[in-house]
Amino acid sequence: MHSRHRATLALSTLLVLMPALAAARTPSASPAAPDAPTGCPTIPLAAPDAAAVRVASAADAWGGPRTGKEATLSDRVVEYSIDAELDPAKHTVKGKQTLTWRNRSAQPVCSVYLHLYLNGFDGPGSTFMTEQRASSSGFRSNVATKDGEYGYIRLDKVAQAGQAAKWTFVQPDNGPKTDRSVVRIDLPQPVAPGASTTLAIDFFDQLPRVVARTGYYGSFHLVGQWFPKIAVLELPGERGALAPRWNAHEFHLHSEFYADYGRYDVRITVPKDYTVGATGQQVGAPVEKGGKTTHRYVQDDVHDFAWTADKRFATPLVKTWAGPRGPVDVKVLYPPEYASNAEPVLQATIDALDYFSKTLGAYPYKTATAVVPPYGAKEAGGMEYPTFFTADNTDTVTPGSLPRWMLDFVTVHEFGHGYFYGILGSNEFEEPMLDEGMNEYWDQRMMTARKQDLVLQLPWMRWLGIGTRITPFDMERLGASLHDPADPLGANSWDRLSSASYGTVYSRTATAMRQIEALVGTPAMERAMKLYYERWKFRHPSAADLRDALAEGTGKPAIVDAAFDAYVYSTGRTDDRIASLSSREVLPLPGYHAYQGRQVLVGSKAIDAAIAKRREAWKKAHPDAKLGHGAFPYRTTVVVRRDAVKPPQTLRIHFADGSHRDYPVTAQNSWQRFVVVAPAKAVSAQLDPDDRVRMDANRLNDGRTLEPKPQASRRWFGEFTALLHSLLALLATV
Missing domain, CATH: 1.10.390.10 (Neutral Protease Domain 2)
Incomplete structure (x- = not known):
């Protein structure tokens, strides 16, 4: 055969065999159950466009606040008992799991949903890989998956009280039908309100070469999102839900995870020369048998479990x-x-x-x-x-x-x-800003407290003996797409213009929170954040719950609500600027003037003579006076232009005698004019002199001087170098 004909025949054969190959790879595919079991109430899935919640959760959501007097840290909903054995040569995990789940709702539950996240790496048909191919700005380090490096999770058995359950793969977000990251389990027996049920599940993992979050590289194994994990059944008053709903989204390129709190008891078996690390505490001494060692880890009041194993780990x-x-x-x-x-x-x-x-x-x-x-597995x-x-x-x-x-x-x-x-158990599917963004904000507060600025010094800069120091929050601001935000901060993780827009979840949230802190004061913001944590720990808060905690804790609800309306729930852009600055002497003018009760005509020559005489006398009395400070006052006029979102801020006018005056900028129309009469001439005007309005898109137009200054070019260089840092930080943390 000619090579082209052989290739065509091979392709035709492959197309014919694809269904059989898929079945062989996932032999667990139970007969499909397209409809809910007969006679059972249908519990809908969360909407595929679900995003930031505007309505605060009920006071008793998730069992109410955890005061510390309860028997457990969280209101435990699930319990996982898992036996897992790693084959490090084949990079596989064989697992047996019992999953006990409590129905918190007031109605019977006949179907549950499980996340099978590893199927995001099973091939080009998954939602994860479909979105990765469509991403124009890349994802993490963009390591390609080669033949033989894909991964998947296979269900081999699901049983309830000894009865086999049926299951079918679903796509809650209308992703490709080839996506298998969410599966619906139709239960042989309904779970009554308030009751619990236990599922016995056998599963098998083929780990992928690590390209994002989980997988292997050589003998190194990072085993994350590796077991069948039940989705969250949200009740009315929880994160905006009006009726019971299953929160079970597909595994998207940028989405991470959301699950119920519970107990994990996991036994991990590996070759005896492998070192293991995992979620939770190791219980008892490892048990060695037949050249293998079993390690047991237990942790309560968490909503996930991951582990690692490698024979190369040092002590x-x-x-x-x-x-x-x-x-x-x-x-x-x-x-x-x-x-x-x-x-x-x-x-x-x-x-x-x-x-x-x-x-x-x-x-x-x-x-x-x-x-x-290890080297070569940076993606982990x-x-x-x-x-x-x-x-x-x-x-x-x-x-x-x-x-x-x-x-x-x-x-x-x-x-x-x-x-x-x-x-806090944030929903990273629908409200990634509550995790990635709020975490970034608090991390940079810590880095600031550590006095750990970034220092940029490229080789040519070292040769010249120069460098640029950038504060953590300046880095965040310059990577926050303040000039042209494409998506609200509260948008979900997958329905965004681009990967770069998703990246602003980190930097733009941190910048917005820093602005709120600057406007309300640091002590007030710290009180509010402690209130948020204390009220919502172990309870899955929403964006609205964060908003209300900040408003209450700071005592400044107007500032907090305005920021959330502008930046969290919409794509607000701030760009206040000094449009014009003038400062002129206020001199007497010719014409009629009131004098001793009558109008007196004063001509130009008389006015000029009087001005000269007064100036001469003033100069003698003030021989050391600075230029711009004289016998007559100055009228200074400043026009501030305001675009889009208009937070309160300050205008500071500096005068030639070294003094300055501050004025509140509060107008909500497109401009505000300030006219000031002062003893000295103005030399400059500056918006936001105390650096409180962090969301301003362009700081270079926030100041104006009467005389040209060289600082602008240096500020452009600083903005450019800080942007380089922000991109590096984003690459490392997405």
Whole structure:
């Protein structure tokens, strides 16, 4: 055969065999059940365009606030007992799971939904990979998946009380029919209101080569989103729900996760020469048998579980932190080639434990495990799970260097997720700003408290002996797309203009929160954030719940509500600017003047003579007076133009005698004019002199001088270099 004919025949054969190949890969596909079981009430799925919630949750949502007097930290809904065995040569996990779930609703439940996240990596037909191909600005490091490197999860059995359940794959967000990241399980027996049921599930994982969040590279295995996980049944008054609904979205390119709190009891079996790290506390001594070792980890009051195993891990670095709720064992797992990273990651984790415990609330768990990924598996870095996260890796740990800053920041960021994604349980599908954005904001507050600015010094800059120092929040502001925001901060994770627009969830949220803090005052913002955490820990708050906590805690509801209306719920753009500045002497003019009760005509010559005489006398009396300060006052006129969102701010006018005056800028129309008569001539006018309006799209037009100044070019350079940093930070943390 000719080669072209052979290729055509091979392609035809492959097309014919594709259904059989798919069935072989996923033999668990139970007979489809397209409709809900007969006689059962239908519980709808959350809408495919669900996003930021505007209506606050009910006071008793999720069982009401956790006061600390309850028997458990969370209102536990699920319990997972899992036995998992890793085959590191084939990169597979064989699992048996019992899942016990409680029906919190007031109606019987006949079908449940499970997330099968690993199927996002099963091939080009998944929602995840479809969106990755369509992404114009890339995703993480864009490592390609090659033949033999795909991954999937297969259901082999689902049974309830010994009876086999039927299941079918669904696409709640109207994704491709080939997506298998969500499955509906039709139960043989309904679950009564308030009752619990247990599902026995056998499953099999083929881990992918790690390209994002989970998978393997050589002997290194990061096993995340690896087991069948039940979706969240939301009730009326919870995150805007008006009736019971299943919150079960597909695994999108940018979406992460959302699940109920519960208990995890997991036994992990690996070859005996493998080191394991995982969510939670290790219970009992590892059990060795037949060249394999089984490790048991247990953790209550979390909503996910992940683990890692590698035969190349060095001896873990371990330290105990004396937290307010008792000692916390802090562990860093790392490969030999990144031994220099272990101590900085350990210290940053301990510092974060201390900072978050003091500023939000006490860390409630007994362990915190950080993993430094090996060379070649950087894509596994920057990922968070309860009590367990992956950091960055770098060859340069010199204090003050950009790589060291990134190592520290990614560690702080991924630990911080343990609060905003973990303890607060934000819905990362629909409201990613509550996790990624709020976490970024609090992380940069910590980096600021650490006095850890970014220092940009490229090789040619080192040769010239120059460098640029940029504060963390300046970096965030310059990466926040303030000039042209495409999507509201409150938009969901998948329905966005681009990956770059999704990236502003981090930087634009951090910038908006920093502006609220500047306008209400730091002590008020800190009170509000503590209130938010205390009220909503272990309860899955919405954007509206955050808004109301900030409004109440700061005591400035008008400022908070305006910011949320402008930036969270819409694409508000702020760009106040100085449109004009003039300052002229106020001199007497010829004409009729009132004098001793009658009108007196004063001519030009007389006026000029009087002006000269007064100036001469004033100069003699003030021989050291500065230029612009004289015998006559000056009338200064400043016009401020206001575009789109108009937050309150300050106009500061500087005068030639060294003084300045501040004026409130509050007009809600497109301009505001200020006319000031003062003893000296104005030299400049500046909006927002105290740097409170962080969302201003262009700071270069916020100031104006009567004489040209060279500072603008330097400010352009600063903005450019800070933008480079913001892009690097985004790449590491998305």
